[in-house]
Amino acid sequence: MSESKQLQRYCANGLLALLLVSGSACWAENEKATTSNDYRIVDLKPAQVNVDHLGLTACTGMFALSATRVLAACRSAKSDTAEDSGLRLFILATEVTKASILSATRGLGDAYSVVLQQRVNEAGKYKNLILADAAAEYAYGTAVYQLDGDKLNYLGDIGYVQMSAEENAISALNITTLQASKDGFKVSFSKDVHRMDNSGKYQRMDARKAAMLYDGKKLK
């Protein structure tokens, strides 16, 4: 198959992770970005990998990062401790008959589910980010990881949510924009958001005041 036909097929399949390397122009069709600083939202392609032999259970998401790498959100009872438990993100190698675990994050605590989103900015210092939007009976907020080769480096949490008409906290992912900055990236919101304090009460935050910055050290 010619390279151009391969690219067309990958674009059609949404296998964008491969194209991040090739630098293909088909990004424009599959990803949402408004300025050159904006991180593009990558349409993650669902994957199906048998992980029974790895002891992974209750997977809430499994996506192809490339032809041989899968991002999965699963539970692993053998990894759980009193301080570190719950859903984890795993990078799996799938080039051999049985998948293997290349890396895993800390557990996401008491969250029931996690929605994964990949955002990419080739010009940014942190080119490839994975957002993990956690929830139980309501949205908890979003953990941010840097996809660094076969590892996920935890960068921090975006602790903001939206409030539904029924006064239930829901994900803020669809109103969240990431833009590359000098040392990291900025997080901004297109609408007002809510943040929970340590007593369990929500504070409404003006969208402009809620903006966050990852400066290479901390997301704040």
Add this chain to the structure above:
Amino acid sequence: MSDTQVAWPLVNNIIRGMSENNTFGMVRKLANGSPKPHQGWDFSASIGTTVYAIADGTVEFIKNNGDYGRQLCLSFNFDGTVYYAFYAHLQTTSVAAGAKVEMNDAIGTTGNSGNASNLPHSQDHLHFEIRTKLKPGAGLADRISPIKIFKRCPLKAGIPG
């Protein structure tokens, strides 16, 4: 001492996993250690377990949406105050909105609807809240610990209903 009688929502009532994380309050945590509230009690219950009205009252609404999944809200009077028993992640409901029910009437079955579908089956449960308003705020707003109604919590040992 309360004069108002209430019943437990299940035949066998025990907090899921006998874990404080499944009781009421700021009992949950994220990976970064930040506390998160749990708005009620989670009772362990395999899918299809019968759910009962905890008191004489009125079915205020039945919904099936969002992270709570299938929900039933029952208003009842307790010591002269109206409260709302809120059952979530249900599989079925066997009464209609507006129905008058009596304590211990079967009103539905437990399930794993809503976000509970992402939990392993070993964690199947009834999410149960006591609300002080029909339309409560977010987080812990307008909710009280069920222990104020039941007077004891089946955290380390089950309580028959």
